Amino acid sequence: MNKQFSIxxxxxxxxxxxxxxxxxxIQLLENIEECGSITxxxxxxxxxxxxxxxxxxxxNQMSPKPLVEKQMGGExxxxxxxxxxxxxxxxxxxxxxxxxxxxxxxITKEINF
Amino acid sequence: MNKQFSIxxxxxxxxxxxxxxxxxxIQLLENIEECGSITxxxxxxxxxxxxxxxxxxxxNQMSPKPLVEKQMGGExxxxxxxxxxxxxxxxxxxxxxxxxxxxxxxITKEINF
Numbered sequence: 001m002n003k004q005f006s007i008x009x010x011x012x013x014x015x016x017x018x019x020x021x022x023x024x025x026i027q028l029l030e031n032i033e034e035c036g037s038i039t040x041x042x043x044x045x046x047x048x049x050x051x052x053x054x055x056x057x058x059x060n061q062m063s064p065k066p067l068v069e070k071q072m073g074g075e076x077x078x079x080x081x082x083x084x085x086x087x088x089x090x091x092x093x094x095x096x097x098x099x100x101x102x103x104x105x106x107i108t109k110e111i112n113f
Numbered sequence: 114m115n116k117q118f119s120i121x122x123x124x125x126x127x128x129x130x131x132x133x134x135x136x137x138x139i140q141l142l143e144n145i146e147e148c149g150s151i152t153x154x155x156x157x158x159x160x161x162x163x164x165x166x167x168x169x170x171x172x173n174q175m176s177p178k179p180l181v182e183k184q185m186g187g188e189x190x191x192x193x194x195x196x197x198x199x200x201x202x203x204x205x206x207x208x209x210x211x212x213x214x215x216x217x218x219x220i221t222k223e224i225n226f
Contacts, residue, residue: 005126005127005128005133006126006127006128006129007124007125007126007127007209008124008125008127009122009123009124009125009213010122010123010125011120011121011122011217012120012121012122012123013118013119013120013226014118014119014120014121015118015119016119020118020226021226089226092224092226095224096120096220096221096224099216099220099224100122100213100216100217100220103212103213103216104124104213107209107212107213108209111205111208111209111212113126113133113134113202113205
């Protein structure tokens with residue numbers, strides 16, 4: 001084949017067969033970290049607050065240590081911060097995806113679509 | 114973290130930003146090859162005939178050479194076969210995914226979730 005195709009990969013972390021982390025959840029964590037709030041973090045990616053809350057609950061339950069810490073009180077029910085564990089998980093995910101991207105670029109030259 | 118997470122990757126082939134091949138389309142090609150028909154191939158994976166037909170048209174148009182060849186006539190409008198190009202594409206996709214899986218298994222030991 002002489003047409004130019006590009007090949008991409010995407011990484012997921014599972015607990016048994018249940019998704020724990022994917023790029024969407026990582027982006028949510030990053031948005032929460034940046035905005036200091038689940039509501040605002042969700043808004044920034046056009047995700048409903050309800051869905052963001054569920055994902056955060058979900059990740060916190062599956063992780064050995066919580067990834068997001070909610071602060072009580074204040075206007076709009078307080079903010080949220082990403083824990084040290086959450087920051088580690090974000091870094092690890094990106095490192096993993098980057099390594100996979102680099103390797104894919106390498107083998108794409110061998111397996112030419 | 115001491116919990117046991119598993120990491121998985123999935124590969125896609127794009128033409129510009131348009132998906133050309135993913136595991137679902139590859140499975141459809143394999144089913145068509147096995148069943149000798151788009152209808153039966155789609156049935157085997159609970160895909161509607163309409164969707165399967167669209168995907169086949171789509172892949173055939175994007176590929177430099179058609180991946181599926183339709184036979185005219187006969188009962189139920191004739192069968193379909195996967196071309197040599199289609200078989201090559203199936204093999205390449207699996208080889209790519211396998212190489213990525215092997216590499217992922219290797220780096221998963223380094224980047225421990």
